[in-house]
Amino acid sequence: MRHILKTESVEFMDYTDRRAGFIFKDIARFRARLFDRLLAPHGLTTSQAWVLAQLFVEDNLPQKEIAQRMDVGTVTVGGLVERLEARGFVERRVDEEDRRIKRVVLKPAAIPIGRIMTTCGIEVNSATFAGFDEALAQQIMDSMLKVRQNLLDALQADTEVLTATDIVLGKEKA
Amino acid sequence: MRHILKTESVEFMDYTDRRAGFIFKDIARFRARLFDRLLAPHGLTTSQAWVLAQLFVEDNLPQKEIAQRMDVGTVTVGGLVERLEARGFVERRVDEEDRRIKRVVLKPAAIPIGRIMTTCGIEVNSATFAGFDEALAQQIMDSMLKVRQNLLDALQADTEVLTATDIVLGKEKA
DNA sequence: CAAAATTAATAAGCAAGCGTATTATTTTGC
DNA sequence: GCAAAATAATACGCTTGCTTATTAATTTTG
Numbered sequence: 314m315r316h317i318l319k320t321e322s323v324e325f326m327d328y329t330d331r332r333a334g335f336i337f338k339d340i341a342r343f344r345a346r347l348f349d350r351l352l353a354p355h356g357l358t359t360s361q362a363w364v365l366a367q368l369f370v371e372d373n374l375p376q377k378e379i380a381q382r383m384d385v386g387t388v389t390v391g392g393l394v395e396r397l398e399a400r401g402f403v404e405r406r407v408d409e410e411d412r413r414i415k416r417v418v419l420k421p422a423a424i425p426i427g428r429i430m431t432t433c434g435i436e437v438n439s440a441t442f443a444g445f446d447e448a449l450a451q452q453i454m455d456s457m458l459k460v461r462q463n464l465l466d467a468l469q470a471d472t473e474v475l476t477a478t479d480i481v482l483g484k485e486k487a
Numbered sequence: 488m489r490h491i492l493k494t495e496s497v498e499f500m501d502y503t504d505r506r507a508g509f510i511f512k513d514i515a516r517f518r519a520r521l522f523d524r525l526l527a528p529h530g531l532t533t534s535q536a537w538v539l540a541q542l543f544v545e546d547n548l549p550q551k552e553i554a555q556r557m558d559v560g561t562v563t564v565g566g567l568v569e570r571l572e573a574r575g576f577v578e579r580r581v582d583e584e585d586r587r588i589k590r591v592v593l594k595p596a597a598i599p600i601g602r603i604m605t606t607c608g609i610e611v612n613s614a615t616f617a618g619f620d621e622a623l624a625q626q627i628m629d630s631m632l633k634v635r636q637n638l639l640d641a642l643q644a645d646t647e648v649l650t651a652t653d654i655v656l657g658k659e660k661a
Numbered sequence: 662c663a664a665a666a667t668t669a670a671t672a673a674g675c676a677a678g679c680g681t682a683t684t685a686t687t688t689t690g691c
Numbered sequence: 692g693c694a695a696a697a698t699a700a701t702a703c704g705c706t707t708g709c710t711t712a713t714t715a716a717t718t719t720t721g
Contacts, residue, residue, distance in 0.1 A: 328616075328628035334518075334608045335537060336631045337615075339558060341515030342678080343638035344508075349679090360707060363509065377669055384513060387670065389708055396706080413669040413716045434508050440641035441511075441634055442502075453630050454502035456623070457510045460615055464517035467614035516708080523709090534677060551699055561700065563678050570676080587686045587699040666719070672712080682702080689696070 344437055351433040355426065356400055362430050364393045365402060368419050369427050375414045384465075402426070518611055525607040529600065530574055536604050538567050539576065542593050543601050549588045550579075558639075576600070 327333070348359045357365075367379050374382075380390040394417055397403045402423040408414035442450040501507070522533045531539075541553050548556075554564040568591055571577045576597040582588035616624040 328612070328621075328625045333628050334522075334612065336628065336635055337511070337518055338515045339635050340631065340638060341512045342558075343635065343642060344511055346642055346679085347638065348508075358706065375669075384516075385707090386709065388672090388710090391671065392707075411669085411717070415670070438502070438508065440637060443637045443641070444633070445630075447502075449630070451502045453627065453634075454507050454510065456619070456627050457514065459618070460627075461510055461513050461517065463614060463617045464514060464521065467617070468517060468520055520709085532676065549699075559677090560679065562680085562702090565701065566677075585687070585699085589700070662721105664719100664721085666717105668717075669715085671714075674711090675709085677707085679705085681704090684701075685699085687696105687698075689694100691692105691694085 340441075344441065347437050347440060348433060351436060352429070355429055357402075357426065361393055361397050361402075362426065362433075364390070364397060364417075365419070365423055365426055366430060368403065368417060368423070373416050373418050375408065375416055377414070379417065514615075518615065521611050521614060522607060525610060526603070529603055531576075531600065534563075535567055535571055535576075536600065538564065538571060538591075539593070539597055539600055540604060542577065542591060542597070547590050547592050549582065549590055551588070553591065 345359050348362075352359060352362055363383060364379060367382050368374060376390050376394060377387055379394075380387045383390065394403060394405065397417075398405060400422075401420060403417050404420055405415045405417055408416050442453075445453070519533050522536075526533060526536055537557060538553060541556050542548060550564050550568060551561055553568075554561045557564065568577060568579060571591075572579060574596075575594060577591050578594055579589045579591055582590050616627075619627070
């Protein structure tokens, strides 16, 4: 098994190294720490802000729709909306056409948040890509988008295997 | 504000786009989902396995030391070790020299886990980098390592600012 | 048209991570 | 030497996220 070799200031790592598996996790955690610090003064968390971002794109969405756009469960969205409602940023309204549905609408208090989120986002991204030129940052984000899709595909394939015709696809799991 | 342009099969995204901020989070979440599915049959979660990985590198570590190596709070490590101990993978022993310290030692049941973790890690990484050639995967991981360090530096700088001479550095926060 | 299946939301429980406070122990400094 | 500061672990509370189960409402179907 190959490992890390450290030079003056930069470490290079075999991408199959065991530590590699946790780089992505650390990046997400550290970004969330930064973001949460910046948003805390405004009484918001990163995930709550992300819900608001969905509503800025399109207001009056059912919770289910928000969950799908965020790739999280309806339960998680329920909790986030609950807290956003308690803080006066949004309001839940039962859909008159289909009374199973609760639609989430922005309240005036949420309006200034958009600008704040943009500012915080820029700050976190500029910390993330400090020392990278713009072209490289762009190239990395394109790769990241591909990686994200790879993982979605893998998760999708995995569930299919678990629920359907394992033998036909020859994709059996341990 | 610039947005996404979709071509035949790949989307390209302006790295300053608001969605970019959540790519990293999604990648970490999706990887954890995959990893947890693979580890679940062995009664382990990703984070618990990560603690074991630290102990494979060096056994008999104080919880504080594990926390530092994982960049996580002592409370989190306490919980993880608690569950690992309940499942019989490790044991906590009070250090005789300094009785504040509890050292964590691997038990025999943990030994087979190393191989399993390696296997699962390879599987998750290969899903992550599906369609990338090895050189590009390597280059991305090197960039990721740099990004991780950038974020650590930013967090460090931020705490300094919050605790020390704001005015001198001209880095005041809202 | 009534029974069965589906759907949106919530409830309940677990794991992880963060922050603050508390306890026990050790180290420092006067 | 002894009081004060520092340190390791835990207790407690909060947010996020996942899973499974339940409830209420709608759609499908026989």
